[in-house]
Amino acid sequence: MSRSEPGIGPAGGRVILHDYWRSSASYRVRIALELKRVAYERVPVDLVAGAQRSADHLALNPQGLVPALEIDGKVLTQSLAIIEYLDDTRPLPALLPADPAARSHVRAVALAIACDIHPVSNLRVLSRIEALAGAEARAAWNRENIAAGLEAVEKLLRYPGYTGAFCHGSTPGMADCALIPQLYNAERWGVEYRHLPRVSTIAGNCAKLPEFQAAAPERSSAGPGDT
Known part of the structure; x- marks a missing residue:
């Protein structure tokens, strides 16, 4: 609330x-x-x-x-x-920057999470994998998918002007709204991400904010x- x-x-x-x-x-x-x-x-x-x-x-x-x-x-x-x-x-x-190129990049980071990592790790997909191949296959699939996806997000965050605070600039935005829930899922499934410096920095900064x-x-x- x-x-x-x-x-x-x-x-x-x-x-x-x-x-x-x-x-x-x-x-x-x-x-x-x-x-x-x-x-x-x-x-x-x-x-x-x-x-x-x-x-x-x-x-x-x-x-x-x-x-x-x-x-x-x-x-x-x-x-x-x-x-x-x-x-x-x-x-x-504002949750999206005014500059068109920056807006595009923020959308790209958010979409990389919401459209590439999340859909193949959602409940429907995981339940189907477990039905076909068992609980261990479900867990392995999910961990591999999340880990690979976060590695790619880390690379996407290496763009000119990155300040080290949030996904773009000094305030949280749409990409941060997508990243933090994905990191919550990573922790639930035992996927390590603290070796990813930008992702880890953003996670720490968001964790301090009362909104998150x-x-x-x-x-x-x-x-x-x-x-």
Whole structure:
């Protein structure tokens, strides 16, 4: 829950996030909402129990995924699209830089995580691998995928003007919203990343910020749908 008046966003009206506490995509949006100071209510969607396939949830998100964000009289899906909407409608603090080349690079880092690492490590894929080849194959697949993906992200972060604080510049943005949930998953699966200097520096800097602390899965677990 945001630290502002519960459930009321700066543009007015209730803001409701349908999410699962350990979902990387949901975690990204929680970070963005906290950074934007948008207060929101949470409706847990228990992915393990299959609540994402319920008729009510499919009416919000036909893909049967989380998150889904009710805001400004709309229902938004896909985490990075939601973050860009928040940046377009609530410009400060900016989550994307003004310079076109820098914006492209920040998007590239975020997409490398959200579209290349995350999709082949999500619950649907891992459950299928376990069904076909067993729990050990599931774990090996996930660790190898996350480790290789983070190595590539480290290299992507080596661009001119990198300050060492966040993925771009001296304030967190969309790429940081994507990176921190992926590092949470890395830790869950025992994937080491502290040998990656830029990734490690960013992780440490984000960990100090109350917005990232408030969005963390353990802080966001509440109720029977968050077990």
